[in-house]
Amino acid sequence: MTPxxxxxxxxxxxxxxxxxxxxxxxxxxxxxxxxxxxxxxxxLGEEPAGMLxxxxxxxxxxxxxxxxxxxGEETRAQDANKAFEAAxxxxxxxxxxxxxxxxxxxxxxLKSQGRTVVLTTGFARATQDAILAALGWRDLxxxxxxxxxxxxxxxxYPDMVLTAFLRTAVADDVRQTAVVGDTSYDMLSxxxxxAGLVAGVLTGAHDADALRDAGAGHVLDGxxxxxxxxx
Numbered sequence: 001m002t003p004x005x006x007x008x009x010x011x012x013x014x015x016x017x018x019x020x021x022x023x024x025x026x027x028x029x030x031x032x033x034x035x036x037x038x039x040x041x042x043x044l045g046e047e048p049a050g051m052l053x054x055x056x057x058x059x060x061x062x063x064x065x066x067x068x069x070x071x072g073e074e075t076r077a078q079d080a081n082k083a084f085e086a087a088x089x090x091x092x093x094x095x096x097x098x099x100x101x102x103x104x105x106x107x108x109x110l111k112s113q114g115r116t117v118v119l120t121t122g123f124a125r126a127t128q129d130a131i132l133a134a135l136g137w138r139d140l141x142x143x144x145x146x147x148x149x150x151x152x153x154x155x156x157y158p159d160m161v162l163t164a165f166l167r168t169a170v171a172d173d174v175r176q177t178a179v180v181g182d183t184s185y186d187m188l189s190x191x192x193x194x195a196g197l198v199a200g201v202l203t204g205a206h207d208a209d210a211l212r213d214a215g216a217g218h219v220l221d222g223x224x225x226x227x228x229x230x231x
Contacts, residue, residue: 013196015230016171018110019164020141021181022121024059024204025223026103027131032091033059039087040080044071059205060183062122062147062154085127092130099135100203102224107140109227118143118164122154143168155185158193165193180226182206187214199226 023029037055041048051070058066063084067077091097107117119141121128128146132138143164147154150163161179171177178197179190182204190198191214199218200211208219218229 013175015115015176015178015197017116017118017165017168017177018226018230019118019120019161019177019179019190019195020107020223021060021183021186021204022119022128022131023123024182025180025186025201026100026107026119027135028098028100029204030096030098032088032096035091036084036087040067040084043083044076044080046071056205058185060122060155060181060185062152063124064147065154081124085124088123088127089130092127092134095134097131097134099137100222102222104135104137104140106223106226110230111142113227113231115230116142116168116170118145118168120145120160120164122147124148155181155183156188156192158189161189161193161195178226178230180223182211184210184214187211187216191215197230199229 020026023033034052034055038048041051054070055066064077064081067080071077071080110117123146125146125148128144132144145160145163150159153159161177165171165174165177174194175196177195179186179195180199180201182201183206187198187200197217198215199220200216201220201223202208203222211219220226
């Protein structure tokens, strides 16, 4: 694997705001999204096998957007989304969610460096809150955001990144923002928001080529390498 030092630009911007994805970046997915999607598809009487490739390709996108694409009619999409969230909540309640190694320490280090940290997700607020509670992370980040907090549009739109920028008011310029995630959609949201640093991590859904093709300026083995990049 290519050493992280060979992937880092020598002129890192003055990053004041760090926008981190959750599942696959700071939180281990472990196939939970696919399990919950399978339950949601079967709830609608659909066979999930033929849909999983699309689900994998769109990891990071707002889940309701995925269901709208797959099931078309809005009522069915909303029904599928509710079933997905319920199934995921059951997995969380069963103790199936875990932090990725070094994730908590990374967030604490970034804050100790004087940076503001925002956690974002494509899940609904109830699911995001359940994950944060299960991990003991309710007060870890400075702010947490889901698509509904940014007007309803999730990734690959830049809305959550820009909402973090506006709500925290810690950066004078969007280029003082770093966006970090494990999917192509994470990278696109950072690029479209004008973030000064867009980094992919190899602990989630997409590989290094996919992350770079979507605009990643850095590809890290894991989020624990981020403080060193910014320092």
